[in-house]
Amino acid sequence: MSTEDDQAKPKTKEPIGDWISIPFNKPYLSGAETEYITQAVTSGKISGDGQFTKKCHKYFEERYGFQKCLLTTSCTDALEMAAILINIEPGDEVIIPSFTFVSTVNAFVLRGAKIVFADSEAGFPNIDVSKIASLITPRTKAIVPVHYAGVACDMDGIMALAEQHGLYVIEDAAQAIDSFYNGRPLGSIGHLAAFSFHETKNIISGEGGMLVINDARFNERAEIIREKGTNRSKFYRGEVDKYGWVDIGSSFLPSEIIAAFLFAQLENLDKIQDKRKAIWQKYYEGLAPLQGVITLPDIHAHATNNAHMFFIVTQDLATRTALIAWLKQHNILSVFHYLSLHKSEFYASKHDGRELPFSDQYTECLIRMPFYYDLELSQVELITSLIRDFFQKEKTTSATISEAAKS
Secondary structure (H helix, E strand, O other): OOOHHHHHOOOOOOOOOOOOOEOOOOOOOOOOHHHHHHHHHHOOOOOOOOHHHHHHHHHHHHHHOOOEEEEEOOHHHHHHHHHHHOOOOOOOEEEEEOOOOHHHHHHHHOOOOEEEEEOEOOOOOOEOHHHOHHHOOOOEEEEOOEOHHHOOOOHHHHHHHHHHHOOEEEEEOOOOOOOEEOOEEOOOOOOEEEEEOOOOOOOOOOOOEEEEEOOHHHHHHHHHHHEOOEOHHHHHOOOOOOOOEOOOOOEOOOOHHHHHHHHHHHOOHHHHHHHHHHHHHHHHHHHHHHEOOEEOOOOOOOEOOOOOOOEEEOOOHHHHHHHHHHHHHOOEOOEOOOOOHHHOOOOHHHOOOOOOHHHHHHHHHEEEOOOOOOOOHHHHHHHHHHHHHHHHHHHHHHHHHHHHHHO
C-alpha cells in the first residue's frame, strides 16, 4: 500500500531533516473497509448484530475456539460487561496490576469494587503472579491479568490460584489478538476476556472491542446485558414472542458499520501479523547491541509474540526524557505508556500504601517506538541507528565530564 511516507522514506542515514516524519501510529487500511461499509449501509440494517457482526463472531469462534464472542463498542465496554456478569458488588475486591490502562480498573470501580493493586514482574510489565496469593482475602472475587504488549501472563499460575480460592479470571487481552500461551489463544483461558480494536491495535475498527465468554453459564445473560438489559436477542431469533426489560445492562453492541470495517481487517490478519513481526524483529536486531544499557522485551518461553508494540526500558527517567526529545528532534515520535494507577489522583488515597517498585519503574522508564503496518524496515533501521547514536553521545558526554572532574 503506497503512502506519502513511502515516497519520502530515507535511503541513507544522513541527512536528517524536516522532510522525514515518523508518527507513533498510523491506522492500516486493507482497501475493503469502505466496500464492506457500503454493503452494510445498502443492506438496510446498520444497527448491531447484522451480517458483518455475525461474520466477525464466526471468525473468532472458529479460528481461536472461543466458546462465544460478542462484539462491543470498545474494550472498556467488554470489561464493564464482565464486571456485571460476575456480579461485582460494593466491597468486593479485585486484583489488578497497577501498570495498566484506566479502563481495566474503571469497569470494577463503577460496580463498587475495591481495587487491590499488584506489582509487575521485574523483567516484564505483566502482573507478578508470585505476589498474587498474598493479596487474596475472603472478599476477593476476581483476578484481572493484563497481557501487556500481547505477551501472555503466567496463566497456569493465575488459574490455579483462582481455582483454589473460587475466583473469577477476566483476561484483559486488549493488546493480545493472535497471541498464545503454551499453545492456547489468549482470551480463551479465563472465564471471560476483553479485546480492543482501537486504531492503535493490530486489528482495528477505529473504536471497538469484544467480549469473549469461555464459561457457557454467562451466555444468555451476556446477550441481555449487551442489549440494555432486554431479551431482544431472543426475540430476533424467534425464541420469545416479545421482548422486555429483564436485567440491568446498557447499549454495548456496535453498529454494522464498525463490524464491516473490522471484518475487512480480519480478512488480512495473517498479512498484517507477518509485517508487524518483521518490524518487531528489525527493532530487536537494531537495538540488541545496547542490551544492558537499555532493557529489551523478554518474551517468556510460555508466550508467543504478536508484535503489538516494541518498547525499551531505560535506566532512569532522565534518560527516557532525553531520548524521547532526541528522537523528536529528528521528527520521530516515541511515547511513554501508563502511569501507575495506585499513585493516580483518583485512587492514591484508596490504595493500601504498599510500594509497587516495578510498576513505578515502567511508569518512569518505559518508552514505546513507532509501530504500524506501513512503517518501512528502512525507517526502523533509521530509528535504531539514531538510538544507538544517542547512547554513544551520552557515553561520550559522561566520559568527558568524568575526565574533567579528575583534572
